[in-house]
Amino acid sequence: MNDTAPVSPAAPPNMPLGLFVFTLLYGGMTVLAGVLAFKQVQLWPTDLAVESGIFAFLLLVVISSTLSQLYGRAFAQRIVWWGFLPLLISSLLMLLVLGLPASTEMVAGRADDLAAFERVHSTVWRVWAAGPAAYITSLLLNIWIFDRLKGDGEETTIGLMLRGAIASALSQAIDSVIFITLAFYGLFPIMNLLIGQVIAKVVLSVVLVPFLITFGVKAARWLDAKKAG
Structure with a gap:
């Protein structure tokens, strides 16, 4: 008779579900931001323009702020640093595909498609270089400002929204100057794009980001509670 008790399977990692989901989203947005950045979108009715990567990048701001709010500044900073991994792998895969x-x-039969693919992605190296x-710089600055503004008082929804707006506006203005200069200077006149980028990011940081951060925090807490339940 075998009296040995059956070995139970190892318990799953005690990782909050909200943290798991938002980390997956974060990795995807780091790659998508660089791909979208090649297209500049006009800010109608002006002649100002904005590179399309800002839409994915603002989500990175929202996610990093959400992670900082719920799981601490140090953890959010680690996620930002690990965000280099999908960027690096994507860059290497792009070089591989272009070389094959x-x-x-x-x-x-599709020479035009091939030429368009290679023309766009062979010049995107500057975007990949400027992106990191x-x-x-901007995401670590965003987390630092967001955390410093928290203070020692009890958190309120209005306080969360104000912190998110201020941190995003300041960090994204700096991000625009760095990225546009490194990615596009010398390829075409960048002043309209630079001004449009700064204006768009500051406006979106004030109008949209606070609500997205509030939603992100509530969604992550709901996911964490769902797993716990």
Whole structure:
């Protein structure tokens, strides 16, 4: 007779569900921001423009602020640093794909598609190079400002929204100057793009980011409670 008790499977990691979901979203947005950045969108009815990567990047601000609020500044900073990993892997895969020969079917039947793909992605290296410099500076600054404004008092929804707006506006203005200069200077006149980028990010930081952070915090808490239940 075997009296040995059955070995129970190892318990799953005690990782909050909200943290898991938001970390996945964070990694995806780091890659998508660089891809979207190649297209500049006009800010109608002006001649000012904005690079489309700001939409993904503002979500990075929201996610990092949410993580800082719920799980602490040190953890949010680690996520920012680990965000370099998907950026690096994406860059290496892009270089690999550009270096591999295209299929004979594509060369013969879809030469225009191939030329467009290579023209866009072969010049995106400056975006990939500028992205990390702006990324690490602005997001670490955002987390630092967001955390410093918290103080020792009891958190309120209005306080959370104000902290999110101020931290995002300041950090994203600096991000715009770094990114636009490194990515596009010398390729075309950048002043309209730079001004449009700063204005767009500051306005969105004030109008949109506070509500997204509030929603993000509530959503993460709901997910954490759902797992606990």
